[in-house]
Amino acid sequence: MSTVEAKPHKVAHHFDSAEQEVAASKLGIWLFLCTEILMFGGLFVGYAIYKRMYPEIFLQGSTFLDWKLGALNTVVLLVSSLTMALSIYYAQKGQSSKSTSCLWLTLLCGFIFMGVKYIEYSHKLHLGLAPGAFFSYTETATLQGLPLYFSFYYCMTGLHGSHVLAGMVLIFWLIIRSHKKHFGPSYYTPLECVGLFWHLVDLIWIYLFPLLYLVE
Amino acid sequence: MSSNHHIVPFNVYIKVLSALLVLTVFTVLVAQMDFGVFNVLIAMGIATIKATLVLLFFMHLKYDNKLFPVIFLAGVFFLVVIFLFCEFDIMTRIPESSVL
Amino acid sequence: MSVNYLNEKKGLTSWLFTLDHKRIGILYMITVFTFFLVGGVFALLMRLELFGAGETFIPASVYNQFMTFHGAIMVFMVIIPGIPAFLGNFFLPLQIGAKDVAFPRVNLLSWYCLIVGSIVALCSLFFNGVDTGWTFYTPYSIRTDNGTLWVVLGAFIMGFSSILTGLNFIVTVHTLRAKGMGFFQLPLFVWSLYSTAIIQVLATPVLAITLLLLSAERIMGIGIFDPKLGGDPVLFQHFFWFYSHPAVYIMILPAMGVISELITTFSRKTIFGYKAIAFSSVGIAAVSFFVWGHHMFVSGQSEWVGVLFSFLTMLVGVPTAIKVFNWVATMYQGSIKFDTPMLYANGFLFLFVIGGVTGIMLATLAFDVHVHDTYFVVAHFHYVMVGGTLMAITGGLYYWLPKMFGRMYNEFWGRISFFLIFVGFNVTFFPQFILGFMGMPRRYHDYVPAYEPLNQLSTFGSWMIGLGFVVVFFVVLQALFKGEKASSNPWGAVTLEWQTDSPPPHENFHKTPVVGKNPYEYS
């Protein structure tokens, strides 16, 4: 990381042109997003089925969640989506230091999100609101099937959280490359691909928030 | 090179974010009220509007290769398929009553 | 020998870190055949145990582990990666005139996913093994020994291997076709791989989440599939088969592609109904997502869903029938030469027809109720998976061996291997249809004495298959080290891979080909 000189991107040997390379990368990342949707989707389908089977359990479960924290995290992720998109915008314009700052902001949002998540998790685990077999909450009377709600809560937010973490690692990698001036108007494919992934993580949270925190 | 790619204007991004934030406030407000069976539908409707905004502008679907929305929707489609079949199964199972 | 992908670089690391799709294809070949050997030994041991009623030489708990390992290895580590990741990796870029697949690094990563996944799965041996069958039905898989967790996680990781391969193929077909090659100039093997890739990308993630939930079930007792905590075990079966039924088309579609290539080449005649075969591949891939419930006719799912799934399953039969008829029609008025690959192609047709008609039988509701989970089902899917896919892999191996290694195999012993495998296969599995009618359930370590004669016959057959594959192994070894040099196009085939050297150079073609005609024009 000693030199901060712009390094022009070299098209991989098996592509004829840069356009072909970009097209391939974007098609690849969209297919990957599709697999992500189906993977999360399995959980959503399970959620929908059990919510219809046991509506009372899900209603009672959601009262244990603090919608304010959920809303805060929603805002954080939305803002991070903006900064991610702006980072690409500045790269397209050739303003690479602004692009890098936007990436830093995105990473910061990721940290805030995980911090809030940590507060929520530790509070619940402290109360004994753990998934499935580890459920030990006894302070107030609860429905018999309540652990099932928390199984879904932890599986869905856990899988989502792990994706946020993965996204943060990728963004950190982008920051390093951005400092080395790898990106510019002619080449910003990694920014775009990681960006798409990050937006998808945001997209999933857009659904998770009302489903888990606001069910009536 | 890829400089011929469409650059979304700066203020479009800001408008989209504002819309998303407004919708977030809206969904929280709506959740305080009771619309009976429509509760879930409204919540999911708002979420879908938000998701569409993210897809179209942040994820550039509006300006990009038309194959990408097809891929994305294919994923959603098969989710709907697995959901419908499973629900159809569970709802049409005939419960056997115990007689002992 | 001139410079080619085999001798261009030397040393183990040049193989382990290679980004060349051809070398990765060879890595897959070695992996798949190694696992095939292991899975095959388990199969032989199982058949040996079933030689007589009562406990022959291993107790039920060990037998169940053999059964599970045989199933899991053959499904996840042999047939699913078999044709796409081995033959597909090698020949897809060659057939479309590309220098490589779109993402060579991802391609290598997918191989490592397979390796890491299988190592994780094998770790289960240190935790009392696994005895759930490859289907991991809950709640049994939640209750039984801890080895299950490792196999489930291993299968999860191997799923990524499959997803990444599929993703890579779709992008490659879309972006890297040679100039002048439209979608309807693609060879049919490519069409079949493309259809397979769609299934891999769309279905495998659902398996991934199912297996993740099953792991969570074992670690934390989340209860989503456990009736004790309010979960529904039948829902697990829905989720599982949503992947695993399309998965059988991941196994058979590429085999159909190989057969299309073999039949047209050895009949020296253009394929009959190119578009019908191409579209039926995509059609099968699409419909395959709507039929998974036919594994569950007696599982406790509702009658209406059963009827719906039975109907949809019948629909898959139509494009499959179209393919078979088109292959037969291709042979009409051809100039047919029975080299070993063509023998395998004909063997495929023979066995696949039987596998196909029994498939229609099984899709018929009332019929299925009697033979469901009996040896009839075992025989049916072996006719399709072994008779279909393995015949195609072996046939494809003989067909492309000259291209891959620049050497010819021994024709006489090639044919011997075919006859051993073909006859042995029928001796092994045909009696199992009858056992199914008699009512012998599958996954039985022991059976009532009335089933003994047919089981013994079946065991004899298994030895013949085993011997047949030993012959294949030696034929391949002999070809690799002592085989005659192969010309660039020993069969007179017309697809692009035969227009470059045998073996091909690092970037496949000395001059990037330009395509101006349909893929199977013999003139």
Add this chain to the structure above:
Amino acid sequence: MLYLLINSAEAAWLPVAATDLAKEVDQLIYFLLEISVLASILVIGGFVYFSIRFRRKSEADKPPAITHHYLLEFLWSFIPFVIFMFVFGWGWLVYDKMRDHPKNALEIHVYGQMWNWDFVYKNGRKSSRVLTVPVDKPVKLIMSSRDVIHSFFIPSFRIKQDVLPGSYTALSFTARKKGKFPVFCAEFCGAGHSSMLATVHVMGLREWEEWLVKDPYKGMSISQIGESVFQKSCTACHTATQEKRIGPGLAGLFGAKREFEKGGSLVVDENYIRESILNPSARVVKGYGNMMTPFAGLLQEEEMTGLIEYIKSLKIEQKDK
């Protein structure tokens, strides 16, 4: 090998059809077989004939380029489609009859557990491994599992249904033949899967009514009661000798010293046997898995006493025959 074939030809086919529905299923099976054989002969015969007729005569052969033939292609898509729809409809029809549970049926509860079948009749009579039903009377089995998924399969009736934990499934039939018919478990359920067998005993109505009210243990000694409980509930995993199966053999158990998986050891007495039956996971013997289903609530007091006395009476046999 030929000897084997001839020898087995007689027995090697569909088991005797003991209900009207089974005969209907058989008709469907025979139809499917006939049409499948016909189709296979057509296709296989076709390409075998082509293979011979159109062999390569010389390297200069110039086969015609036939790319398609719409009428033919339509026909070989449409005709199979019609046949498939026909068998689909037929299969549905018969399946619908299988799923039809008559209102006035005699209801019997069935419980599956690793690895045994228990049957409970309305008057409280219980039996294991033998399901006794009257001939010519509709019977409905209401089935559930105590542990994992099993499947109740009666080949002679051509019916099968998975037995689930946590919910009920049902199976109906009207037996037309007296006699004993085997029952298999058809859903993999662990080490004892293939020994999870039972028998359907179809008898005359009068005979069945007598059986229903008979005290099964009448005139038996305590130890004989134990033996009959052992024979119907325990033999999938235990033997009355020292031979290990899924669980330990029981001969010579009483008074022997056992070491446990979790450490510790104990000399087997009445209390330990009782605990091992009612709550087997409490102390699992070294070298065995925690597999046994708890029998708490499933045994009457006299059966428990009987089992203990029976196990006491099992002595190690002299191994010299």
